[in-house]
Amino acid sequence: MSITVVGSVALDTVETPSGKNIEGLGGAAVYFSLAAANFCPVHLVGIIGDDFPERHVRLLESKQINTDGLERAPGKTFRWTGRYHDDINERDTLDTQLNVFADFHPKLPQAAREAAFLFLGNIHPSLQREVLEQSRRRFAGVDTMNLWINTTPDDLQDVLKRVDAIFVNDSEARMLSGVHDLRQAADLIRAMGPGIVVIKKGEHGCLLFGQEADQVFAIPALPLESVADPTGAGDSFAGGFMGYLATCESVDFDALKRAVVYGSVLASFTCEAFGPDRLIEVDADQIAQRYAAFKALTSF
Amino acid sequence: MSITVVGSVALDTVETPSGKNIEGLGGAAVYFSLAAANFCPVHLVGIIGDDFPERHVRLLESKQINTDGLERAPGKTFRWTGRYHDDINERDTLDTQLNVFADFHPKLPQAAREAAFLFLGNIHPSLQREVLEQSRRRFAGVDTMNLWINTTPDDLQDVLKRVDAIFVNDSEARMLSGVHDLRQAADLIRAMGPGIVVIKKGEHGCLLFGQEADQVFAIPALPLESVADPTGAGDSFAGGFMGYLATCESVDFDALKRAVVYGSVLASFTCEAFGPDRLIEVDADQIAQRYAAFKALTSF
Numbered sequence: 001m002s003i004t005v006v007g008s009v010a011l012d013t014v015e016t017p018s019g020k021n022i023e024g025l026g027g028a029a030v031y032f033s034l035a036a037a038n039f040c041p042v043h044l045v046g047i048i049g050d051d052f053p054e055r056h057v058r059l060l061e062s063k064q065i066n067t068d069g070l071e072r073a074p075g076k077t078f079r080w081t082g083r084y085h086d087d088i089n090e091r092d093t094l095d096t097q098l099n100v101f102a103d104f105h106p107k108l109p110q111a112a113r114e115a116a117f118l119f120l121g122n123i124h125p126s127l128q129r130e131v132l133e134q135s136r137r138r139f140a141g142v143d144t145m146n147l148w149i150n151t152t153p154d155d156l157q158d159v160l161k162r163v164d165a166i167f168v169n170d171s172e173a174r175m176l177s178g179v180h181d182l183r184q185a186a187d188l189i190r191a192m193g194p195g196i197v198v199i200k201k202g203e204h205g206c207l208l209f210g211q212e213a214d215q216v217f218a219i220p221a222l223p224l225e226s227v228a229d230p231t232g233a234g235d236s237f238a239g240g241f242m243g244y245l246a247t248c249e250s251v252d253f254d255a256l257k258r259a260v261v262y263g264s265v266l267a268s269f270t271c272e273a274f275g276p277d278r279l280i281e282v283d284a285d286q287i288a289q290r291y292a293a294f295k296a297l298t299s300f
Numbered sequence: 301m302s303i304t305v306v307g308s309v310a311l312d313t314v315e316t317p318s319g320k321n322i323e324g325l326g327g328a329a330v331y332f333s334l335a336a337a338n339f340c341p342v343h344l345v346g347i348i349g350d351d352f353p354e355r356h357v358r359l360l361e362s363k364q365i366n367t368d369g370l371e372r373a374p375g376k377t378f379r380w381t382g383r384y385h386d387d388i389n390e391r392d393t394l395d396t397q398l399n400v401f402a403d404f405h406p407k408l409p410q411a412a413r414e415a416a417f418l419f420l421g422n423i424h425p426s427l428q429r430e431v432l433e434q435s436r437r438r439f440a441g442v443d444t445m446n447l448w449i450n451t452t453p454d455d456l457q458d459v460l461k462r463v464d465a466i467f468v469n470d471s472e473a474r475m476l477s478g479v480h481d482l483r484q485a486a487d488l489i490r491a492m493g494p495g496i497v498v499i500k501k502g503e504h505g506c507l508l509f510g511q512e513a514d515q516v517f518a519i520p521a522l523p524l525e526s527v528a529d530p531t532g533a534g535d536s537f538a539g540g541f542m543g544y545l546a547t548c549e550s551v552d553f554d555a556l557k558r559a560v561v562y563g564s565v566l567a568s569f570t571c572e573a574f575g576p577d578r579l580i581e582v583d584a585d586q587i588a589q590r591y592a593a594f595k596a597l598t599s600f
Binding site for chain 1: 386387480481482483484504505516519521523524554557558560561
């Protein structure tokens with residue numbers, strides 16, 4: 001099975017208590033692709049400007065990430081600048097320059113249309129819908145954010161009706177559902193369409209709600225000795241989750257639980273270095289070892 | 301094995317989004333005792349005023365909780381008044397009346413001195429030390445709070461040198477260690493004395509750090525459909541933890557992990573009703589069922 005991901009490709013400038021990374025490779029679709037490509041071939045659909053370093057494209061292609069859907073447009077690449085607090089779970093966005101991303105309309109090459117798994121990164125829900133209309137996927141996951149929940153609720157609801165899984169953080173789950181309790185929130189979100197609700201809680205781990213009412217799974221985050229840069233952890237989580245799922249014979253609750261663990265594994269690697277540096281280096285043995293570490297951490 | 305617990309016995313007035321409970325049975329030592337008594341006999345050491353309803357004493361005694369160490373003093377019982385926010389993890393203390401608790405000096409009856417397990421509830425560290433001097437325990441656990449960490453650090457350090465386990469929440473762990481990262485915090489706290497560090501994170505579960513450097517266990521909290529009143533959840537956790545441990549042949553890391561789960565089980569029951577109402581009713585079958593629910597929640 002292969003996966004298509006549509007989302008941002010960016011040059012990120014990030015400052016954390018550990019240091020600073022200027023105009024490094026970033027963007028949700030990049031983190032997702034790098035994580036998912038540990039499991040299966042990925043089709044990346046996004047847009048870059050004419051200032052995007054070619055070495056980044058070559059890096060992605062070296063990792064079974066197909067970039068035929070990576071559009072090159074005149075102008076500058078999307079840029080994001082953020083600063084993390086001493087409490088690394090808090091960050092401020094200092095600057096966002098959409099640049100070529102402002103006029104992006106995703107165009108899926110044939111192979112990307114045919115991919116069995118589709119992940120809609122956090123872009124305007126009307127663009128997510130354009131992607132859904134082009135795709136012949138069997139399973140679609142979606143990410144969103146407070147901005148779309150608040151400003152384009154109808155477009156978002158239309159997307160939610162047509163996807164299988166949603167990835168949100170706890171505050172997004174509360175905003176989308178209108179309730180504080182995460183279990184009630186998950187029930188309400190499932191009623192909007194996606195049978196599978198994944199609620200990411202950062203340093204506090206993750207909750208998975210399956211298609212059946214009693215299917216709940218919780219996993220803590222790995223207590224890391226130090227977190228260099230959590231940028232992209234959520235996208236790496238989704239990539240690890242969807243990538244593993246694409247290797248499974250069927251999407252049952254046991255497979256979903258393991259997918260959550262693989263998502264957590266990839267997210268934990270991402271946090272260990274700036275940008276996707278650690279994620280780029282990770283190999284199958286290290287992933288297996290960290291999966292075992294999650295087992296040891298949580299087994300009793 | 302039996303356990304001695306020393307701490308507050310109170311009349312609590314609590315308001316939560318679900319309702320209000322006026323001058324109900326409360327206090328850390330009460331929650332601890334009720335939770336621990338599901339596993340082993342408990343000696344409760346505390347102080348009450350002459351206004352303390354006798355039915356509460358009879359209730360405790362009906363649960364294999366020995367109240368020979370429950371001192372009765374002229375005057376009023378310790379009272380605490382608090383109000384929880386819509387986000388039930390946040391609360392304000394509206395009023396604290398120490399009353400007879402202000403002049404409390406714990407006096408352990410002979411049987412309480414001999415108990416193999418000792419839990420020092422959250423009282424002034426100099427009182428905790430008085431208890432340590434009276435006790436012939438084999439294993440001591442301690443609770444503390446930001447107040448003592450800030451105002452009586454030397455007394456607290458003296459206590460920490462002499463105990464086996466400490467129960468703190470995440471903000472207390474950070475304050476006590478001076479570092480934000482909980483793994484580093486646990487290492488620093490272990491260097492102060494207690495080989496076992498339990499960090500309670502409320503709705504986000506719990507972290508356990510064992511005597512060996514690589515012994516880490518994490519468990520999420522059970523996602524409850526609704527939380528009526530979390531008062532006493534932390535004390536119930538400690539009671540379930542210590543109570544289970546008192547039934548184990550040896551205090552190894554596997555036993556400690558199961559103790560964390562039993563602590564979480566008892567804490568989850570406490571949250572389901574006002575005050576200790578649910579904790580009073582719980583039976584061995586329900587505890588076993590909920591232990592299995594934690595297994596299902598976390599197994600992959």
